Amino acid sequence: MLFNVAPLLDGRNQAGVILAVFLGYYIKRRFFTSKKRSIKWKNPFAQDSRSPLTPLVTEQEKRDEILKKAFTKQLATEHQWDAIVIGSGMGGLSSAALLSKAGLKVLVLEKHGKCGGACHIFKAEGYEFDVGIHYVGNLTRHTLNKTLLDQISDGQIQWALLENNFDRVIVDAMSPTQREYNIPSGRGVWKNQLIEQFPEEKKAIETFFSMVNKVTRQTKAWVMVKVIPIWLVKLISLFGLPRFLSDFYALGGRTLKDVIESLTKNKDLQLLFAYSWGTYGEPPNRSSFALQALLHAHYEDGATYPIGGASEIPYRIVPVIERAGGRVLMKAPVSQILTEDGRVTGVRVGNKESSAVDIFAPIVISDAGVHNTLMDLLPENIAKTSPAWPLTSAMKPGIGCLSVFIGLRGTAEELGLKAENLWVFTDSSLEDGFNNIFDGRTLDDVLYKPYPAFFVGFPSAKDPSWESRYPGRSTITVVSFAPYSWFAQWSDLTVKKRGDEYDSLKNAIGQQIIDQITHLYPDLKNAIDYFSVGTPITNEHYLNAKEGAIYGLEHGVERFSPKQASLLRPETGIEGLFLSGQDVMCSGLVSAMLSGLLCASSVLKTNLFNDLILLHKKVKAAAAATATAQSQRSKED
Incomplete structure (x- = not known):
């Protein structure tokens, strides 16, 4: 015999095959068979409702x-x-x-x-x-x-394309060994560029992007469990079918860190594979590889700004x-x-x-x-x-976010700002810097040291309408993370009236980040006209975000399991x-x-x-x- 048929005769596997057939039939009936629409409601996509573009309203x-x-x-x-x-x-x-x-x-x-x-x-x-x-x-x-x-x-809504290299990753910032990598637009372009930069890691790079493609081709499996009955999700999960039938769950059940470290030992390459984890706020040792794969695919053709x-x-x-x-x-x-x-x-x-x-x-x-x-x-x-309901205790809010808003005198051209983003890391580790902040260390241990990582965007350079609306001015937006516990004692006080101690703390963090930015852009130091810092309790007030988590529920591996995804x-x-x-x-x-x-x-x-x-x-x-x-x-x- 060329192969052993015994496993196919096993009762569990037989049930799994039968269930797979049933599920396929259910999905076809539920999602790909036309239904008679209720006379009461109209089809919102019955016709293309776009109208000719009207001028931008600035008043x-x-x-x-x-x-x-x-x-x-x-x-x-x-x-x-x-x-x-x-x-x-x-x-x-x-x-x-x-x-x-x-x-x-x-x-x-x-x-x-x-x-x-x-x-x-x-x-x-x-x-x-x-x-x-x-x-x-x-x-x-x-x-x-x-x-x-x-x-x-x-x-x-009109959109402007960012630079072809829409993201720049700066590693070992503030150090003599500072290194810089560009993230380019275009299908397959970044993969080929990485192979040129890390020729000895060609196999790891090709494997990584192959895994990304496997996940993104199976995204429907993630959406399906949100619409089919929960009892059916539990049943197919009992037989292990989600991982068997879909790469989304097979690969999504692994952490981003586990996948990356299994592919390469090169610290810079590991960081590049995971550099944008701040987009969803879950460190690589807890986040699902599936989520990072979706993120890579989302920006493969470039990035835009309204x-x-x-x-x-x-x-x-x-x-x-x-x-x-x-x-x-x-x-x-x-x-x-x-x-x-x-x-x-x-x-x-x-x-x-x-x-x-x-x-x-x-x-x-x-x-x-x-x-x-x-x-x-x-x-x-x-x-x-x-x-x-069980998710209210099983899932926590994500980590608290910190923002720094900077106003500058001068145009983007004068200040050397481009339609791009920076991802700044003070070392080449995936998450060690933030572990030092969130592992319970005191403020004194971290407050007056370089902030471990942050995202920097230049909105005024991204928006073609900016110069006509705010001539001679530019802006920078910084996003990073900070424990809610640092600021919790002031959460019940009136916004903008939380006292000198609170203002001193948040401004000290903001100033540290600004110093790191002006280290990268020395010409900006004398152009800074305004800055403001938003903390986790700022997000809680304005966005109603639990514990300042602007990304909502934590984005851990379990969130992308069939069980939690279905709930x-x-x-x-x-x-x-x-x-x-x-x-x-x-x-x-x-x-x-x-x-x-x-x-x-x-x-x-x-x-x-x-x-x-x-x-x-x-x-x-x-x-x-x-x-x-x-x-x-x-x-x-």
């Missing part, structure tokens, strides 16, 4: 009419709402926009005074700063992500919601999700009983995160009925309550937007993914036909 009053529309009882109760969305982050806005396009009247309620969640901007001393959007995988091409974003924004800044994103989505009769209201802190007989009936806005406003709707979508939703907004006896889904198991946002998928603008698509599909009980794909094919075909016609006319001329 602040006009923008504030959309981005700062404040809550009033009259506005909040002017309609009988079909759905209420808690939070105006990308997950909440994308859910609301899709449901609005389907014909629902949706009310979006935002605690902050500005719309957009991590897409909002703030202004200080004549400068404008983006707080959460630093770069996004190429949105100038006709990708599925681009089609989805266009359909919820009328195609009005023209007009991050607030263009909510500014262009809100009108889609309002056009269908919806509202997006700020300064509307939801204090409770209302329930009756185990089902959701609406929300309460405000904490004082005398002034609280109850607003009713049969559907409530929370973009506030799993912890905030289940632990703070729902009665505990109701929250515990959700299959996701992080739009359906909560509580009638009328759905989830959207980063916790449903993972960190990032595109992931949050896709969570909105998943959520709207669940609310409407239809397969919007299939509808989106059909429209995307039409859009691409039309674009190709237009390009061909233009090329033909050019030849004739």
Whole structure:
């Protein structure tokens, strides 16, 4: 015999094969078979809803009419709402926009005074700063992500490409042995460049990118467990089928550090494979290789930045919601999700009983995160009925984030700033520097030493509209991490009035980081006009981020296992309550937007993914036909 058939006759394997056949049949019926759509709701992707581009609106009053529309009882109760969305982050806005396009009247309620969640901007001393959007995988091409974003924004958001080398990694910064590596755009370009730089590591490099491709080809397996019944996920997991059937789970069950260290001992190469782990805030010894693979694929074709800044994103989505009769209201802190007989009936806005406003709707979508939703907004006896309840103790918030916002006198050209990002590391270790911070050492041990790693972006250099809006000025945004415990004692104090001790601490950290940046860019030292530091408790206040974790739930290996991935889904198991946002998928603008698509599909009980794909094919075909016609006319001329 050429092979042993005994294993195929084993009862466990037979059951596994039968289950695989059943699962394939279920998925085909559920996702690839057309269903008769409810007459009540429309297909939000029935037609291409992009409209001709309109000029960038720079008048602040006009923008504030959309981005700062404040809550009033009259506005909040002017309609009988079909759905209420808690939070105006990308997950909440994308859910609301899709449901609005389907014909629902949706009310979006935002605690902050500005719309957009991590897409909002703030202004200080004549400068404008983006707080959460630093770069996004190429949105100038006709990708599925681009089609989805266009359909919820009328195609009005324009994107600018960053430099071809959109990321620069600086190793051993502040040291005589400082080294620098560029991360280029283009399929296969970075792999070939790494082979040239590390010729003796060719096998390791080729294997790494082969593993990346295996994971990204199987991303559907990750999405599927969020929509098929949880009992079915448990059943297929019992037989070990996810790892057997999908490279996403086979490789995603390993930590990033484990994979990298199994491939190479070269410290610089190890760091380059993992340099961008700060994008999701989980060190390589805890994060899943699958997540890093998705990140590499996301930026393979380059990076882009929204023209007009991050607030263009909510500014262009809100009108889609309002056009269908919806509202997006700020300064509307939801204090409770209302329930009756185990089902959701609406929300309460405000904490004082005398002034609280109850607003009713049969559907409530929370973009506030799993912890905030289940632990703070729902009665505990109701929250515990959700299959996701165990996650409130099994999963912690991610690590706290620290930001430094720097205003500079001078243009990007004068200061030598480019449309790129820096990833600065004080050594070549994957995570040792941050382990020193988060292992419980005292502030004195780390405060006055070079900060171990941080991300540096130059928003003013990335945005082609910047110079016309803020002539003679430039900005830098820095993102890093810091323990929540460093600042927790001031968390209950009023923002901007937390006292001299708090200000001294955060400014000392910010100044240390600024000193490291001016070491890399000496000409910037005398150009600094303003700086401000945001700590984990800043994020907690403005973004409602538990313990300052702007990326939501921790992004550990278990999050990408079938079990936990299946529980992080739009359906909560509580009638009328759905989830959207980063916790449903993972960190990032595109992931949050896709969570909105998943959520709207669940609310409407239809397969919007299939509808989106059909429209995307039409859009691409039309674009190709237009390009061909233009090329033909050019030849004739």
